[in-house]
Amino acid sequence: MSAEDVAQRVLMAGLVPLWILAGLVDWACHRRTRIERTSGLRENVFHWVLLAEGGVALVATALLQPGPALLAIVLAAFAAHELTTYVELRYTAPRREIRPFEQMVHSFMELLPLGLFALLAVLAAGEQPTRWPAGYLFVVGIAVLVLNVLPLAEESWRCARARGAGAGRLP
Numbered sequence: 786m787s788a789e790d791v792a793q794r795v796l797m798a799g800l801v802p803l804w805i806l807a808g809l810v811d812w813a814c815h816r817r818t819r820i821e822r823t824s825g826l827r828e829n830v831f832h833w834v835l836l837a838e839g840g841v842a843l844v845a846t847a848l849l850q851p852g853p854a855l856l857a858i859v860l861a862a863f864a865a866h867e868l869t870t871y872v873e874l875r876y877t878a879p880r881r882e883i884r885p886f887e888q889m890v891h892s893f894m895e896l897l898p899l900g901l902f903a904l905l906a907v908l909a910a911g912e913q914p915t916r917w918p919a920g921y922l923f924v925v926g927i928a929v930l931v932l933n934v935l936p937l938a939e940e941s942w943r944c945a946r947a948r949g950a951g952a953g954r955l956p
Contacts (some may be wrong), residue, residue, distance in 0.1 A: 786913075787911070788907055789907060789908055789910075789911035789912075789913060789915070792904045792905075792907040792908050793904075793908060793915060795904060795907075795923075796846075796901065796904045796905075797917065797921060800897055800900050800901055800904065801843070801925060802928075803893065803897060804839065804843075804894070804897045804933050805902075805925070805928050805929055805933060806899075806932070806938075807890055807893045807894045807897065808836070808839075808894065808931045808932065808933040809890070809933065809936060810890050810895060811887065811890045812832075812933075812936040812937060812940060814886065814887035814890060815940060816886075816943075817885065817939070818881055818882060818883075818887070820881055820943075821899050821943040821944045821946070821948075822840070822938075823881035824876065824877045824880040824881045825832075825884070825944050825947065825948055826941070826944040826945060826948050827833035827876060828873065828876065828877050828880075828881070828944075829871060829937075829940050829941050829944045831872070831873035831876070831877075832868050832937055832940065833937060833941075834858075834872075834896075835866060835869055835870065835873070835943060836863045836933060836934070836937060838862050838866040838869060839862070839866060839898065841858065841862045841927075842858065842859045842862035842866075842898055842901060843901075843925075844864070845858040845859065846859065846904065846905065847917050847922055847925075850914055851905045851906075851909035851911070851915055852909050852914060853907035853909070855905060855909070856902065856905055856906060856909060859898065859901060859902050859905060860902060863898040863899065863902065866895075868897065868899060870891070870895065872874070907923065907925065912934070947953075
């Protein structure tokens with residue numbers, strides 16, 4: 786098995802599922818610390834931006850051949866994600882306890898894009914074009930919808946509802 790085959794398998798069977806699951810676990814941490822009562826809707830908006838930034842890297846990876854353009858897109862999405870994470874934490878940390886487990890989940894969510902970049906660099910060095918099977922893309926799309934988008938929408942609903950009731954109104 787070639788290095789490109791290994792990189793493709795690790796990407797599809799390891800990194801992508803871990804990234805999706807890390808997003809779900811992060812949502813569970815937010816729910817447990819009741820962000821709707823503390824940092825509220827503003828933090829939730831950061832989460833949507835972070836999801837979109839990760840989505841750009843993932844969609845580009847699924848649709849484009851590994852090469853300099855894809856590596857630039859993934860690197861730019863990573864940099865944007867890191868900047869957004871920094872701004873979000875500067876906003877959130879004074880308003881809500883970010884427990885050690887949640888911090889570890891954040892570490893995963895920050896390092897997985899670097900793993901993506903490294904695996905794509907291996908694939909870019911290969912000779913063969915790389916395609917993700919349509920069935921895999923469908924399953925990943927459903928997983929992101931069910932495990933990331935819907936929980937984040939639920940978080941938005943909780944935050945909006947609490948804000949209407951007077952909670953989560955922070956300067």
